[in-house]
Amino acid sequence: MKQVEKLRNYLKDQHVEAAFITTPDNIFYLSGFRSEPHERLLGIIALKEGDPFLICPRMEMNDASTTGWPFEIVGYSDTEDAWSVLKDAIRKQGVIPTSMAVEKSHLTVERFERMRELFKNTTFTRMDDQLNEMRVIKSEEELSNMRKAAELADLAIQIGCEEITEGKTELEILMTIEYEMMKRGAEKMAFETMVLSGPKTASPHGKPGNRKIRKGDFILFDLGVVFNGYCSDITRTVAFGEPTEEMRRIYETVQEAQQAAVEIVRPGIKAMKVDQTARKIIRDVGYGDYFTHRIGHGLGISVHEFPSITDTNNLVLKEGMVFTIEPGIYIPDLAGVRIEDDVAVTADGVEVLTTFTKELVILK
Amino acid sequence: MKQVEKLRNYLKDQHVEAAFITTPDNIFYLSGFRSEPHERLLGIIALKEGDPFLICPRMEMNDASTTGWPFEIVGYSDTEDAWSVLKDAIRKQGVIPTSMAVEKSHLTVERFERMRELFKNTTFTRMDDQLNEMRVIKSEEELSNMRKAAELADLAIQIGCEEITEGKTELEILMTIEYEMMKRGAEKMAFETMVLSGPKTASPHGKPGNRKIRKGDFILFDLGVVFNGYCSDITRTVAFGEPTEEMRRIYETVQEAQQAAVEIVRPGIKAMKVDQTARKIIRDVGYGDYFTHRIGHGLGISVHEFPSITDTNNLVLKEGMVFTIEPGIYIPDLAGVRIEDDVAVTADGVEVLTTFTKELVILK
Numbered sequence: 256m257k258q259v260e261k262l263r264n265y266l267k268d269q270h271v272e273a274a275f276i277t278t279p280d281n282i283f284y285l286s287g288f289r290s291e292p293h294e295r296l297l298g299i300i301a302l303k304e305g306d307p308f309l310i311c312p313r314m315e316m317n318d319a320s321t322t323g324w325p326f327e328i329v330g331y332s333d334t335e336d337a338w339s340v341l342k343d344a345i346r347k348q349g350v351i352p353t354s355m356a357v358e359k360s361h362l363t364v365e366r367f368e369r370m371r372e373l374f375k376n377t378t379f380t381r382m383d384d385q386l387n388e389m390r391v392i393k394s395e396e397e398l399s400n401m402r403k404a405a406e407l408a409d410l411a412i413q414i415g416c417e418e419i420t421e422g423k424t425e426l427e428i429l430m431t432i433e434y435e436m437m438k439r440g441a442e443k444m445a446f447e448t449m450v451l452s453g454p455k456t457a458s459p460h461g462k463p464g465n466r467k468i469r470k471g472d473f474i475l476f477d478l479g480v481v482f483n484g485y486c487s488d489i490t491r492t493v494a495f496g497e498p499t500e501e502m503r504r505i506y507e508t509v510q511e512a513q514q515a516a517v518e519i520v521r522p523g524i525k526a527m528k529v530d531q532t533a534r535k536i537i538r539d540v541g542y543g544d545y546f547t548h549r550i551g552h553g554l555g556i557s558v559h560e561f562p563s564i565t566d567t568n569n570l571v572l573k574e575g576m577v578f579t580i581e582p583g584i585y586i587p588d589l590a591g592v593r594i595e596d597d598v599a600v601t602a603d604g605v606e607v608l609t610t611f612t613k614e615l616v617i618l619k
Numbered sequence: 620m621k622q623v624e625k626l627r628n629y630l631k632d633q634h635v636e637a638a639f640i641t642t643p644d645n646i647f648y649l650s651g652f653r654s655e656p657h658e659r660l661l662g663i664i665a666l667k668e669g670d671p672f673l674i675c676p677r678m679e680m681n682d683a684s685t686t687g688w689p690f691e692i693v694g695y696s697d698t699e700d701a702w703s704v705l706k707d708a709i710r711k712q713g714v715i716p717t718s719m720a721v722e723k724s725h726l727t728v729e730r731f732e733r734m735r736e737l738f739k740n741t742t743f744t745r746m747d748d749q750l751n752e753m754r755v756i757k758s759e760e761e762l763s764n765m766r767k768a769a770e771l772a773d774l775a776i777q778i779g780c781e782e783i784t785e786g787k788t789e790l791e792i793l794m795t796i797e798y799e800m801m802k803r804g805a806e807k808m809a810f811e812t813m814v815l816s817g818p819k820t821a822s823p824h825g826k827p828g829n830r831k832i833r834k835g836d837f838i839l840f841d842l843g844v845v846f847n848g849y850c851s852d853i854t855r856t857v858a859f860g861e862p863t864e865e866m867r868r869i870y871e872t873v874q875e876a877q878q879a880a881v882e883i884v885r886p887g888i889k890a891m892k893v894d895q896t897a898r899k900i901i902r903d904v905g906y907g908d909y910f911t912h913r914i915g916h917g918l919g920i921s922v923h924e925f926p927s928i929t930d931t932n933n934l935v936l937k938e939g940m941v942f943t944i945e946p947g948i949y950i951p952d953l954a955g956v957r958i959e960d961d962v963a964v965t966a967d968g969v970e971v972l973t974t975f976t977k978e979l980v981i982l983k
Contacts, residue, residue, distance in 0.1 A: 290824065291811075293923045294724075294923060312912070313911050314823040314824065314911040314912050314949070315823075315824050317821075317822060317951060318822055318824060318825065332911065332912075333912050333913035333927075333929055334913070334929050334930055334931050359727065359728040359729040359732070360658075360727055360728075360729040361727060362727060362728050363723065363724055363725060363727060363728070364721070364723040364724075364726050364727070364728055364731045364745075365723040365724040365745070365747070367728045368723070381728075381729070383729070426801045426802065427802065429801070430797065430798040430801050430802070431798075433794065433797070433798075434794040434795075434797075434798055437790050437793070437794050438790065438791065438794070443811065447655075447807065457681075458681060458682055459678040459679075460654065460678065460679050460682060461682065462682075547677050547678040547696065548676070548677075548678050548696075548697050549697035549698070559657045559658060563697075565697055566698055567698050587681060
């Protein structure tokens with residue numbers, strides 16, 4: 256368990272006695288165990304000295320034990336107090352730690368108050384950023400899962416385009432895409448698949464529905480799949496029938512901005528340069544006010560993860576980072592265009608994981 | 620906005636000057652606006668005096684405004700500090716509140732620390748339980764949405780049964796179900812649909828995959844849909860080919876326990892009585908150790924919400940509460956059976972929203 260080793264090294268370096276990890280994605284990163292515990296407690300306790308353990312609902316112990324986690328699994332029933340079970344399990348390992356690192360961006364106030372009650376003499380520190388750091392550089396194995404996830408996403412766009420015909424609804428196209436993805440080995444969709452058409456494309460977070468596709472529509476696909484625990488995230492906007500001059504101008508502006516942003520990615524440049532490059536092009540054409548979001552976000556086990564690619568983030572890009580590049584222009588009541596790729600920073604440049612064409616596809 | 624009125628009355632009763640709501644499901648309850656903001660800030664500020672407002676990413680302002688929220692919508696861009704925007708918006712309404720109620724079971728430690736920095740002279744209290752209380756009694760309109768969601772879930776089980784044939788995979792059946800649900804007006808699935816077969820049914824939270832259905836399998840469906848923002852959640856276990864004696868015994872025990880639990884539901888009894896009724900029957904047959912979870916959970920806008928139906932919860936049931944009743948027996952490596960209905964407490968008894976047969980279905 257290389258990941259657990261990284262965590263333990265962090266505890267040693269920082270002289271922190273324990274870490275309590277509760278984010279499902281971090282738990283997956285550390286243990287290979289993927290679970291959505293809802294309101295139930297799921298966590299990993301890692302100790303500077305001694306073995307870590309996983310705490311989970313009793314009914315999930317069997318699933319957890321089959322994921323390759325080589326350490327102890329502590330279960331509790333729905334009527335036991337999970338926190339007392341946790342404390343007892345820690346006590347069994349030796350003394351109660353006097354310092355404990357937690358994920359303050361995930362731990363709720365309620366749980367934190369409970370922990371402070373249970374561990375009265377323990378000092379709590381945050382280790383969100385360190386966990387982000389651990390996950391931000393993808394290993395070759397992780398990259399290979401992400402390539403496969405991206406390949407499936409490319410195929411999903413292809414399938415979506417083939418499904419477009421006059422009168423078909425957004426939801427019908429969406430469901431065919433998802434059906435094909437699951438059949439071809441996607442674990443699940445990485446997030447709620449978006450198939451938007453016509454004026455609905457102008458909503459960056461719009462909801463697919465029963466709107467019927469018509470000639471003259473833009474159709475925007477935003478989707479991703481999970482493969483072996485890793486996400487892809489692609490957006491393509493295609494035209495059904497001839498687009499108007501304005502639709503073409505919007506498309507070409509986004510395409511140019513997106514391509515320019517992809518091309519400047521390499522180790523050593525700052526994240527904000529990626530956003531600024533695209534934003535300048537869009538602004539120069541006069542659509543600046545209609546590009547209403549950051550250009551991208553980190554991608555990996557989570558579909559949105561560290562780092563955030565904004566025009567103010569001066570994080571320096573490093574080999575192994577993976578993020579999205581997805582500028583968009585949204586003209587209310589008219590149309591929107593977004594083009595999104597997943598890119599990995601390589602030793603001397605960029606690898607674009609998603610490869611579906613970015614030329615304007617006009618379906619007849 | 621009756622819901623906002625309830626919240627404002629709470630503030631008046633409790634002499635709290637403001638509430639800050641950030642749970643997406645509570646935001647939907649209060650505003651009709653459904654959004655999954657990921658790491659971005661989405662919230663409603665309600666004031667004892669004055670109008671509430673919604674704060675959301677700028678790119679979602681348009682969507683928010685179409686949901687019928689009659690009050691102000693404050694937007695922020697990805698590079699603005701959402702918290703400063705929030706504070707400015709509050710200040711515009713008058714003075715900074717000296718007391719503010721928050722959802723401690725949802726608010727993260729990080730956000731809470733940020734708020735305490737921004738509102739140095741404000742006392743924070745929790746209002747999670749009060750929000751749960753507001754949502755726990757369903758109105759006739761809410762019930763009507765839940766009946767429709769349950770009806771779709773019944774149909775989903777029917778479709779699942781029709782899809783079962785030798786050699787078909789769990790995922791193939793699952794995708795057909797989801798496709799049909801979306802076509803028939805489900806907004807989305809309420810959670811990850813579960814289609815498990817053979818020994819995999821023994822895992823209460825197992826993952827559907829490429830296992831092929833075989834004669835002699837139990838097939839367990841656990842699924843739900845969202846209709847107009849409200850969830851259903853049904854489980855049925857059916858046999859493909861003749862079950863063994865033991866499989867029959869497990870099934871009949873769960874069926875008897877589930878039915879007995881449903882039948883005792885009425886206003887005035889305690890929640891724990893529902894669990895205890897089923898648990899005693901299962902225990903008496905000797906399967907007590909294999910019923911590893913609580914009998915149910917509240918259902919509504921969230922698929923798991925208040926109240927939790929456990930064998931220790933002495934909450935008194937009231938007309939209008941809706942929850943699941945879902946006992947199960949899971950024999951590792953052999954088979955599991957779970958039967959789950961959604962029930963609403965009526966003036967003098969119970970209304971079972973899910974109606975698919977609970978007799979053992981044996982598919983040929």
